[in-house]
Amino acid sequence: MDKKKIIMILGFAGFVVMADNWVVSPILPSIAQNLNVNVASASIVITAYMLPFGIFQLLFGYLAERFGKRQVITFSISMFTIAAALCAFAWAIPVLAGFRALTGIFAAAIMPVSLALIGDLFPMEERQSAIGSFMGLSFLGQGLSMAIGGSIAYFLNWRGVFGVYAVLAVVSSLLLFTIGRKIPSAKNKDTKALTPYINILKNPSSVIIYALVIFEGLFLLGSFSFLGGFIKTVFNLNNFAIGMVMTAFGLMALLAGRRAGKIAARIGRKKTTVLGLSLAFIADLLLVAMGSVLPVVVIAVGLMGAGFMMAHSTFLTIATEFAAKARGIAMSLVAFCFMGGGGIGTAIGGKIVAVSSFNSLFCIYGAGLLLLTVIALLVKSSFQAKSA
Numbered sequence: 001m002d003k004k005k006i007i008m009i010l011g012f013a014g015f016v017v018m019a020d021n022w023v024v025s026p027i028l029p030s031i032a033q034n035l036n037v038n039v040a041s042a043s044i045v046i047t048a049y050m051l052p053f054g055i056f057q058l059l060f061g062y063l064a065e066r067f068g069k070r071q072v073i074t075f076s077i078s079m080f081t082i083a084a085a086l087c088a089f090a091w092a093i094p095v096l097a098g099f100r101a102l103t104g105i106f107a108a109a110i111m112p113v114s115l116a117l118i119g120d121l122f123p124m125e126e127r128q129s130a131i132g133s134f135m136g137l138s139f140l141g142q143g144l145s146m147a148i149g150g151s152i153a154y155f156l157n158w159r160g161v162f163g164v165y166a167v168l169a170v171v172s173s174l175l176l177f178t179i180g181r182k183i184p185s186a187k188n189k190d191t192k193a194l195t196p197y198i199n200i201l202k203n204p205s206s207v208i209i210y211a212l213v214i215f216e217g218l219f220l221l222g223s224f225s226f227l228g229g230f231i232k233t234v235f236n237l238n239n240f241a242i243g244m245v246m247t248a249f250g251l252m253a254l255l256a257g258r259r260a261g262k263i264a265a266r267i268g269r270k271k272t273t274v275l276g277l278s279l280a281f282i283a284d285l286l287l288v289a290m291g292s293v294l295p296v297v298v299i300a301v302g303l304m305g306a307g308f309m310m311a312h313s314t315f316l317t318i319a320t321e322f323a324a325k326a327r328g329i330a331m332s333l334v335a336f337c338f339m340g341g342g343g344i345g346t347a348i349g350g351k352i353v354a355v356s357s358f359n360s361l362f363c364i365y366g367a368g369l370l371l372l373t374v375i376a377l378l379v380k381s382s383f384q385a386k387s388a
Helices: 003-022 024-034 044-067 069-087 093-107 110-121 124-155 158-177 195-201 204-224 227-235 239-267 269-290 294-319 327-355 358-378
Strands: none
Touching: 003 069, 003 093, 003 110, 003 124, 003 158, 024 044, 024 093, 024 124, 024 158, 044 069, 044 093, 044 110, 044 195, 044 327, 069 093, 069 110, 069 158, 110 124, 110 327, 124 158, 124 239, 124 294, 195 204, 195 327, 204 269, 204 294, 204 327, 204 358, 227 239, 227 294, 227 358, 239 269, 239 294, 269 294, 269 358, 294 327, 327 358
């Protein structure tokens, strides 16, 4: 099957899932008002999605090896479609939280299992570019999510947002059930539940990479999580305008993703990672120094997207080598570490903003990214992965 079609089919599924991941934030006030609760109470809807999204990635890594990666992706996006549609009919916050939890469970499979499948299908010289293209398409969905959600809610209502995402998920499901059926996908029914995880984590090089990914999530995703709130506070833009600014992240991630493999081939994985983390550090620095100038903020958001893709696509490419016969498990660990670090970074960042300011947050997380850049530069062997 044409490899470009594979990336487009998997990338569209990633786009839908990542856009849905962040879409609740701009419509949370509307949900709260319609269901007669305050915004603080309605925020349980976000937590209900994020917790299973992070935890179930580990389970889907095992299931992908046992039953086939394409099969698990197809099943998960189909169930995601049903869960997203159910959200549109929720009549109370606890019910909506339950439906969002279901959505998060099945969304958890798409990113790590798709990355593992790409690792299986693309040779090493093509792999980082393929991963970068897939991640770029997926995070374009994240970058557009606020604009999409705000626009749909404006013209329809918050229920319409979930309805539209359910329709997009139907399209993704149809692609996987039809054209996507030709995507090669092996099964390994001898896969053990815990043994592959243990074997991968016995490898010191893999542990170092996973640790770097945790802190990448903490500082980089932690910074990204508050960009919308920062833009709203400083410029008082509406949700659609905020979403358009945030689109710079997705567009630059897409462009950087397409170039990351060639850059890594030219300058090496370590330097590509250092370059990416440095760009994210510069983004935080610009937000602190010139965050009151909107064009500069757009540039900073774009630099953060490019930096993220340079660094993260490199980590992902390295992780595909940790366990050639259990890539689903290796990639689920990466996703778990990244989302776990991002969750911690967002939680800590919320407290920093509450007691101080957005500037303090970007200052602290920028310093963290600078330190992480130095550590990545000093690490020796981990960027030349060895299979567990």
